Amino acid sequence: MRAKTSLFPSVIFKNLTFWVLIAIVGGVLLGHLxxxxxxxxxxxxxxxxxxVKVFIAPIIFLTIVLGIAGMGDLRKVGRIGFKALLYFEVVTxxxxxxxxxxxxxxxxxxxxxSGLATGDASDYTLKAQQAFDWWEFFKTNLTLQALALAIVVGIALxxxxxxxxxxxxxxxxxGFVFKLLKVVMWLAPAGAFGxxxxxxxxxxxxxxxxxxxxxLTMYLTMAIFVFAILGSILRxxxxxxxxxxxxxKPELLIVLGTSSSEPALPNLMTKLERLGCSKPVVGLVVPTGYSFNLDxxxxxxxxxxxxxxxxxDVHLSFTQILTIVGLLMVTSKGAAGVTGSGFVILASTMTAIHSIPLEGLGFIIGIDKFMSEARALTNFVGNAVATIVISKNEGDLVNLTLRDTEGEIF
Known part of the structure; x- marks a missing residue:
């Protein structure tokens, strides 16, 4: 009989993470030798x-517009919508x-x-220490202009x-833009290598x-956030x-394998409803959370x-750090749960700040793929927690036990 051919090698060769890893090793070897x-x-x-920067304005604009336009549905159950948006903003x-x-x-x-500071980096330090002008900041910033336009269009819709x-x-x-981004992300190994x-x-x-x-710091911080912060909320x-x-667990394994929380969205909604969350709450909180609740x-x-x-070695003042936090409060809402979008939003944030060399993104891209799993898992759990919290607050899940209707341990 003819022996069965293992599918394992073909699966490996089709895995983007595998090629990013190969590119990183190749880049390190070339840099050393x-x-x-x-x-x-x-x-x-x-x-x-x-x-990647080409995608910044379209993704920011489309995601924010669609998120705000969705509030037309939220108004039908205004109380739930307000609670959800308030929860999202506070937790993120x-x-x-x-x-x-x-x-x-x-x-x-x-x-x-001295860190990795170069002569150019010192210019960014001086720029960071200069008096901050919001109007000048806005005039020269395509990202903020796209955000402002998206908010106006979203409300008008x-x-x-x-x-x-x-x-x-x-x-x-x-959908078309994100498909293009998915294709572009197959160039990530080349970017990581360079x-x-x-x-x-x-x-x-x-x-x-x-x-x-x-x-290590990022994985540890996200683990602490999930188990300590989200855990305390559920407590x-x-x-x-x-x-x-x-x-x-099954949905989390899907998220881990795909580095994206999108494929597990239908299963998450089904399981939350099976648990006792009402259909209106699940239908509003989960999809909206995928744009606005990305912990x-x-x-x-x-x-x-x-x-x-x-x-x-760019020294940021306290005002600069507050500006970064304020900017992230907005730009982070444009990072939908699709592989690669997190890096695009990071690029948009860096472009908007002007205080840190943009070439540093080349340093991050090498390990971005290996951090996407952690952020996707954290996003996924965060949205599940948000839905349960809103449901509990609405009076659902009154008789919640440690087993769901199909007898699975919960």
């Missing part, structure tokens, strides 16, 4: 970042604060007194008679230490976070921005 050649690879990483802002605090406390981007038709077309356009080769070629192998420290309603994670992405963005500032 041929530093002069490796430094010339900077253009490869920069080109990838330039392509808390996540941003935790990300900033963890990065400032642990300092993953700190190597030595709620009062437009043909809202459903326009929103339907915008959803189609959004960024890693240039970094190691210019700064040596010691430049890898802060990357490992960032990954107020006499529910254990470990029970919820066990209940959602993991908020932590990722906050830590990455502070990390890059430390890496380039």
């Amino acid at each position: 041929a530093p002069e050649t490796a430094r010339e690879m900077k253009i490869v990483g920069d080109t990838f970042i330039s392509i 802002t808390f996540a941003i604060g935790i990300g900033v605090a963890a990065a400032l406390l642990i300092r993953p981007g700190h190597i030595s007194r 709620n009062y437009f008679r043909q809202r459903e038709r326009v929103v339907a077309q915008l959803y189609k356009l959004s 960024g890693m080769a240039y970094t190691v070629g210019k700064f040596g192998l010691q430049s890898l230490l802060p990357l490992g420290k960032l990954m 107020c309603y006499k529910i254990r976070i470990t029970d919820l994670i066990r209940y959602l 993991g992405t908020s932590i990722y963005l906050a830590m990455s921005v502070i990390f890059l500032a430390q890496l380039y």
